[in-house]
Amino acid sequence: GAVVSQHPSRVICKSGTSVKIECRSLDFQATTMFWYRQFPKQSLMLMATSNEGSKATYEQGVEKDKFLINHASLTLSTLTVTSAHPEDSSFYICSAQVTSGGGVGDEQFFGPGTRLTVL
Amino acid sequence: QKEVEQDPGPLSVPEGAIVSLNCTYSNSAFQYFMWYRQYSRKGPELLMYTYSSGNKEDGRFTAQVDKSSKYISLFIRDSQPSDSATYLCAMIAGGYQKVTFGTGTKLQVIP
Numbered sequence: 001g002a003v004v005s006q007h008p009s010r011v012i013c014k015s016g017t018s019v020k021i022e023c024r025s026l027d028f029q030a031t032t033m034f035w036y037r038q039f040p041k042q043s044l045m046l047m048a049t050s051n052e053g054s055k056a057t058y059e060q061g062v063e064k065d066k067f068l069i070n071h072a073s074l075t076l077s078t079l080t081v082t083s084a085h086p087e088d089s090s091f092y093i094c095s096a097q098v099t100s101g102g103g104v105g106d107e108q109f110f111g112p113g114t115r116l117t118v119l
Numbered sequence: 120q121k122e123v124e125q126d127p128g129p130l131s132v133p134e135g136a137i138v139s140l141n142c143t144y145s146n147s148a149f150q151y152f153m154w155y156r157q158y159s160r161k162g163p164e165l166l167m168y169t170y171s172s173g174n175k176e177d178g179r180f181t182a183q184v185d186k187s188s189k190y191i192s193l194f195i196r197d198s199q200p201s202d203s204a205t206y207l208c209a210m211i212a213g214g215y216q217k218v219t220f221g222t223g224t225k226l227q228v229i230p
Binding site for chain 2: 004006032034041042043044045046049091093095097107108109110111112113115
């Protein structure tokens with residue numbers, strides 16, 4: 001099956017610093033990548049949808065200036081948490097979609113997640 | 120009211136038991152239904168995918184969808200300790216890419 005990697009798997013940073021998380025599709029090209037956030041005992045919440053070469057579409061309530069998304073190639077998307085604060089501590093998961101042209105229902109393959117802890 | 124409701128558990132069963140996991144939803148626009156398995160500190164892994172009412176079977180797993188009741192289920196037969204994980208239901212409305220997840224049910228299969 002398709003493999004999606006994330007780096008780093010875990011990061012601890014000081015409040016006020018910025019953190020970059022990479023999401024790569026290793027053996028396929030993904031025109032669309034998604035970024036989710038998962039708090040303990042809660043469901044995955046979609047933060048933004050990223051299409052290669054265009055600006056990301058953010059979900060309501062997600063600050064686009066705080067969570068910068070860059071999708072520069074068909075195999076790489078990055079999420080930068082700027083001026084991180086303790087409340088940003090969470091599990092960030094990306095997914096990459098293999099687009100068959102069928103649109104809705106194309107499977108999303110999830111990365112292993114990045115655990116962010118902001119002190 | 121959440122769009123997707125799922126009992127968080129935890130659910131503990133003995134090895135070999137039949138497990139029933141359920142979700143209800145309120146958005147009648149949901150047309151595609153998935154079940155994901157998520158091991159601790161890992162990303163979700165797709166188990167089953169269906170878009171029609173009825174049953175879909177894959178090995179020890181059976182996904183059931185009842186659109187009239189807005190209710191979906193995942194059954195695991197002959198449960199194994201390796202099935203211990205959190206199971207998330209997920210849905211997509213027709214014409215959209217956005218996946219809406221349930222909170223997940225934590226399952227523990229005891230040897």
